Amino acid sequence: MPRALSNTPVLDETMKRSTLAFTAALAAALATGAFAADKTFKLKAKPYPLETCLVSGEKLGTMGDAVVLTEGDQEVQLCCKSCKKDFDKDKKAVLAKIDAAWKNVKPYPLAGCVVSDEKLDPSKAVGLVVDGREFRFCCKSCLKDFKKDTAKFVKKFDEAAKKKS
Numbered sequence: 001m002p003r004a005l006s007n008t009p010v011l012d013e014t015m016k017r018s019t020l021a022f023t024a025a026l027a028a029a030l031a032t033g034a035f036a037a038d039k040t041f042k043l044k045a046k047p048y049p050l051e052t053c054l055v056s057g058e059k060l061g062t063m064g065d066a067v068v069l070t071e072g073d074q075e076v077q078l079c080c081k082s083c084k085k086d087f088d089k090d091k092k093a094v095l096a097k098i099d100a101a102w103k104n105v106k107p108y109p110l111a112g113c114v115v116s117d118e119k120l121d122p123s124k125a126v127g128l129v130v131d132g133r134e135f136r137f138c139c140k141s142c143l144k145d146f147k148k149d150t151a152k153f154v155k156k157f158d159e160a161a162k163k164k165s
C-alpha cells in the first residue's frame, strides 16, 4: 500500500504534464487557425466575383449562357462570345478588374462546406460568389443544393461572419 501511495503523485504529475502538453497543442492549433476558416486554403480556381460581364457591363445570363473560362487560378465569366474576343485582346485589363472586385467580396467565414459542413478538399472543393460573399462547397452536389435555397445559406454565412468579428 505505501508503494501505491507513493506512486500516485508521480502519476498525477504525468497526467498534469500531458494535460499541459495538450493545452499547448490546442493553443497552437487555435493560434494557427486550425479550427477557424483556413486562410491558407486555396480553391483550385477562385470563383468569378461578379454578376456582370466586365467587358460589356451586362448582367451574366441575359445574353444566353455565360462564357466560363479559367485564367491561371481565376475563373472568368463573360456574357457572350463577342466579349470573349475582346477579353482575349486584353486579358490583363479584365483580370485587374477582377482582382479589384475581390477586394469587395466578404471572405468565407467557415472552415467546412457551407451546405454539408464537410471538410473542404482542395482537389474537389468549388467556390461561388453570391451577393458579395464568397461561398465554398465540398463538392458540386452541395453547390446544387445551395442554389435551391440560397437565402438560407446567405443567412448562415452572415451569422458565422458576425461570430468571427
Ligand SMILES: [Zn+2]
Residues within 6 Å of the ligand: 053, 055, 056, 058, 063, 078, 079, 080, 081, 082, 083, 084
Ligand atoms: Zn458579351
Ligand SMILES: [Zn+2]
Residues within 6 Å of the ligand: 113, 116, 118, 137, 138, 139, 140, 141, 142, 143
Ligand atoms: Zn458536398
